[in-house]
Amino acid sequence: MSASFSKRLRGNLLARSRKKLSRREARDILGLVLTVAGRSGEGLITFISEQIEYVDYLVDAAQSALLAVHMRKAFVKGNALLFSWDTLDDEFCSRLETAGFVADSILSRSEFLSHSFLACGSLADPNLQFALEWQLARERAAEELRSRLKNWGLMASSTVRRGVPILYIKNAEQISDFLIMTGATDLLLEYVDIRVRHEITAGVNRLMNCDEANTNRQVDTSSRQLEAIRYIAATAGLGSLPDNLRLAAEKRLEAPELSIRELGEQMVPPIGKSGMNHRLRRLEEIAEELKNDQSISG
Incomplete structure (x- = not known):
């Protein structure tokens, strides 16, 4: 990748944020940014x-x-925006000081997550490690942001690094969920592909008596199936699938390292390798149909 994964995500989120803002929307975005990343x-x-x-x-x-x-131009790095406390109205100042812009923001989930990341977030290269983090300007903002993330099913841990409050997520599936919530589906597919290869390789390496050709074939097949399932989840949603396909998709997500025969044995009721293979192939076909529909409409 020529640009860092984090930089590409920033560009993706900013491109999605370009729209004419109402006064209320603009105040909430600026308030959120200054609450989580503004230095007084x-x-x-x-x-x-x-x-x-x-x-x-x-x-x-x-x-x-x-x-x-x-x-x-900032002395250390980047560019600085300067707001004088004297020019900010009392309501705006009060919400900054109490982290109110995080606690009760009217922004949509996608907007909130996007601008909190653009303000103080970073995403590690998934080829090296799975890590999403926010470096906050103050502890109160970290507490409120962590609570907001938890409400959306994103379980962030906290620490302090050189006096700076840090929130971080190192669960690859949760990071994938974050990308879905922000609408960064292009990067999601790439991220999931890397993640799946890590998971499958780790799982397959634990298996005994498996020759290299079979291992590579199983990794490639499972990666392809998981990419298709994640694409369906990010576009039409797994809930749009018939029950038999939805259950097959969920089972593959739960156990990316299992063979098709082993997956079929874990279904309720169990099904044979042929039946399980048919369902997984159908999921790949559906993903391809969705991609074709998107390219036509785009």
Whole structure:
């Protein structure tokens, strides 16, 4: 990959965020960004980012929110947005100080997760490790963000690194869920493919008496099936499938390392290898049909 996975995700999320904002939407976005990543000092609250496109986006948001802002090149890195506390109204200041923009934001789930990530998040290269984290400006914001994430089924752990509150998720499936929630389906498919290969390789390596050719074939087959299932989940949703296919998809997600015969044995009631193989092939066909429909409509 020429650009880092985290940088590509930032570009993806920012592209999806480009829209005309109402004053309320702009205030909530700026409030969220400054709550989780704004640094206070000398009568100012400052946000610094290396992503100039996002800084420009926030300047436009400040204009929509009718908030005065100055932009300058940061001494250490990136570009800085400077807000004077004296120019911010009492309601805005109060919500910043109490992390209210995190606790009761009106933003959609996708918008909230996208802008919290754009403000202070990072995603490790999945080829090296599975890790999603946020570096927060203050402990109160970390607590509120962790609570918000939990409400959406994202279980973040917390720590402090060099005095900075950190939230992190190292569960690969939860990180995939985060990508689904933000709408980053293109990166999701790539991420899941890498993740599945890690899982399958680890599982297959534990099996005894399996020759290399069979191992590679099983890894490739399971990877292909899981990619198809994840694509269906991210587009039409697994709930759109007939029960027999949905159950087969869920069983494959639960056990990516199992052979088709072993999967069939775990179904309720159990089915033979041929029947299980037929269902998995049908899932791949459905995923292909969805991709073709998307390319035509696009």
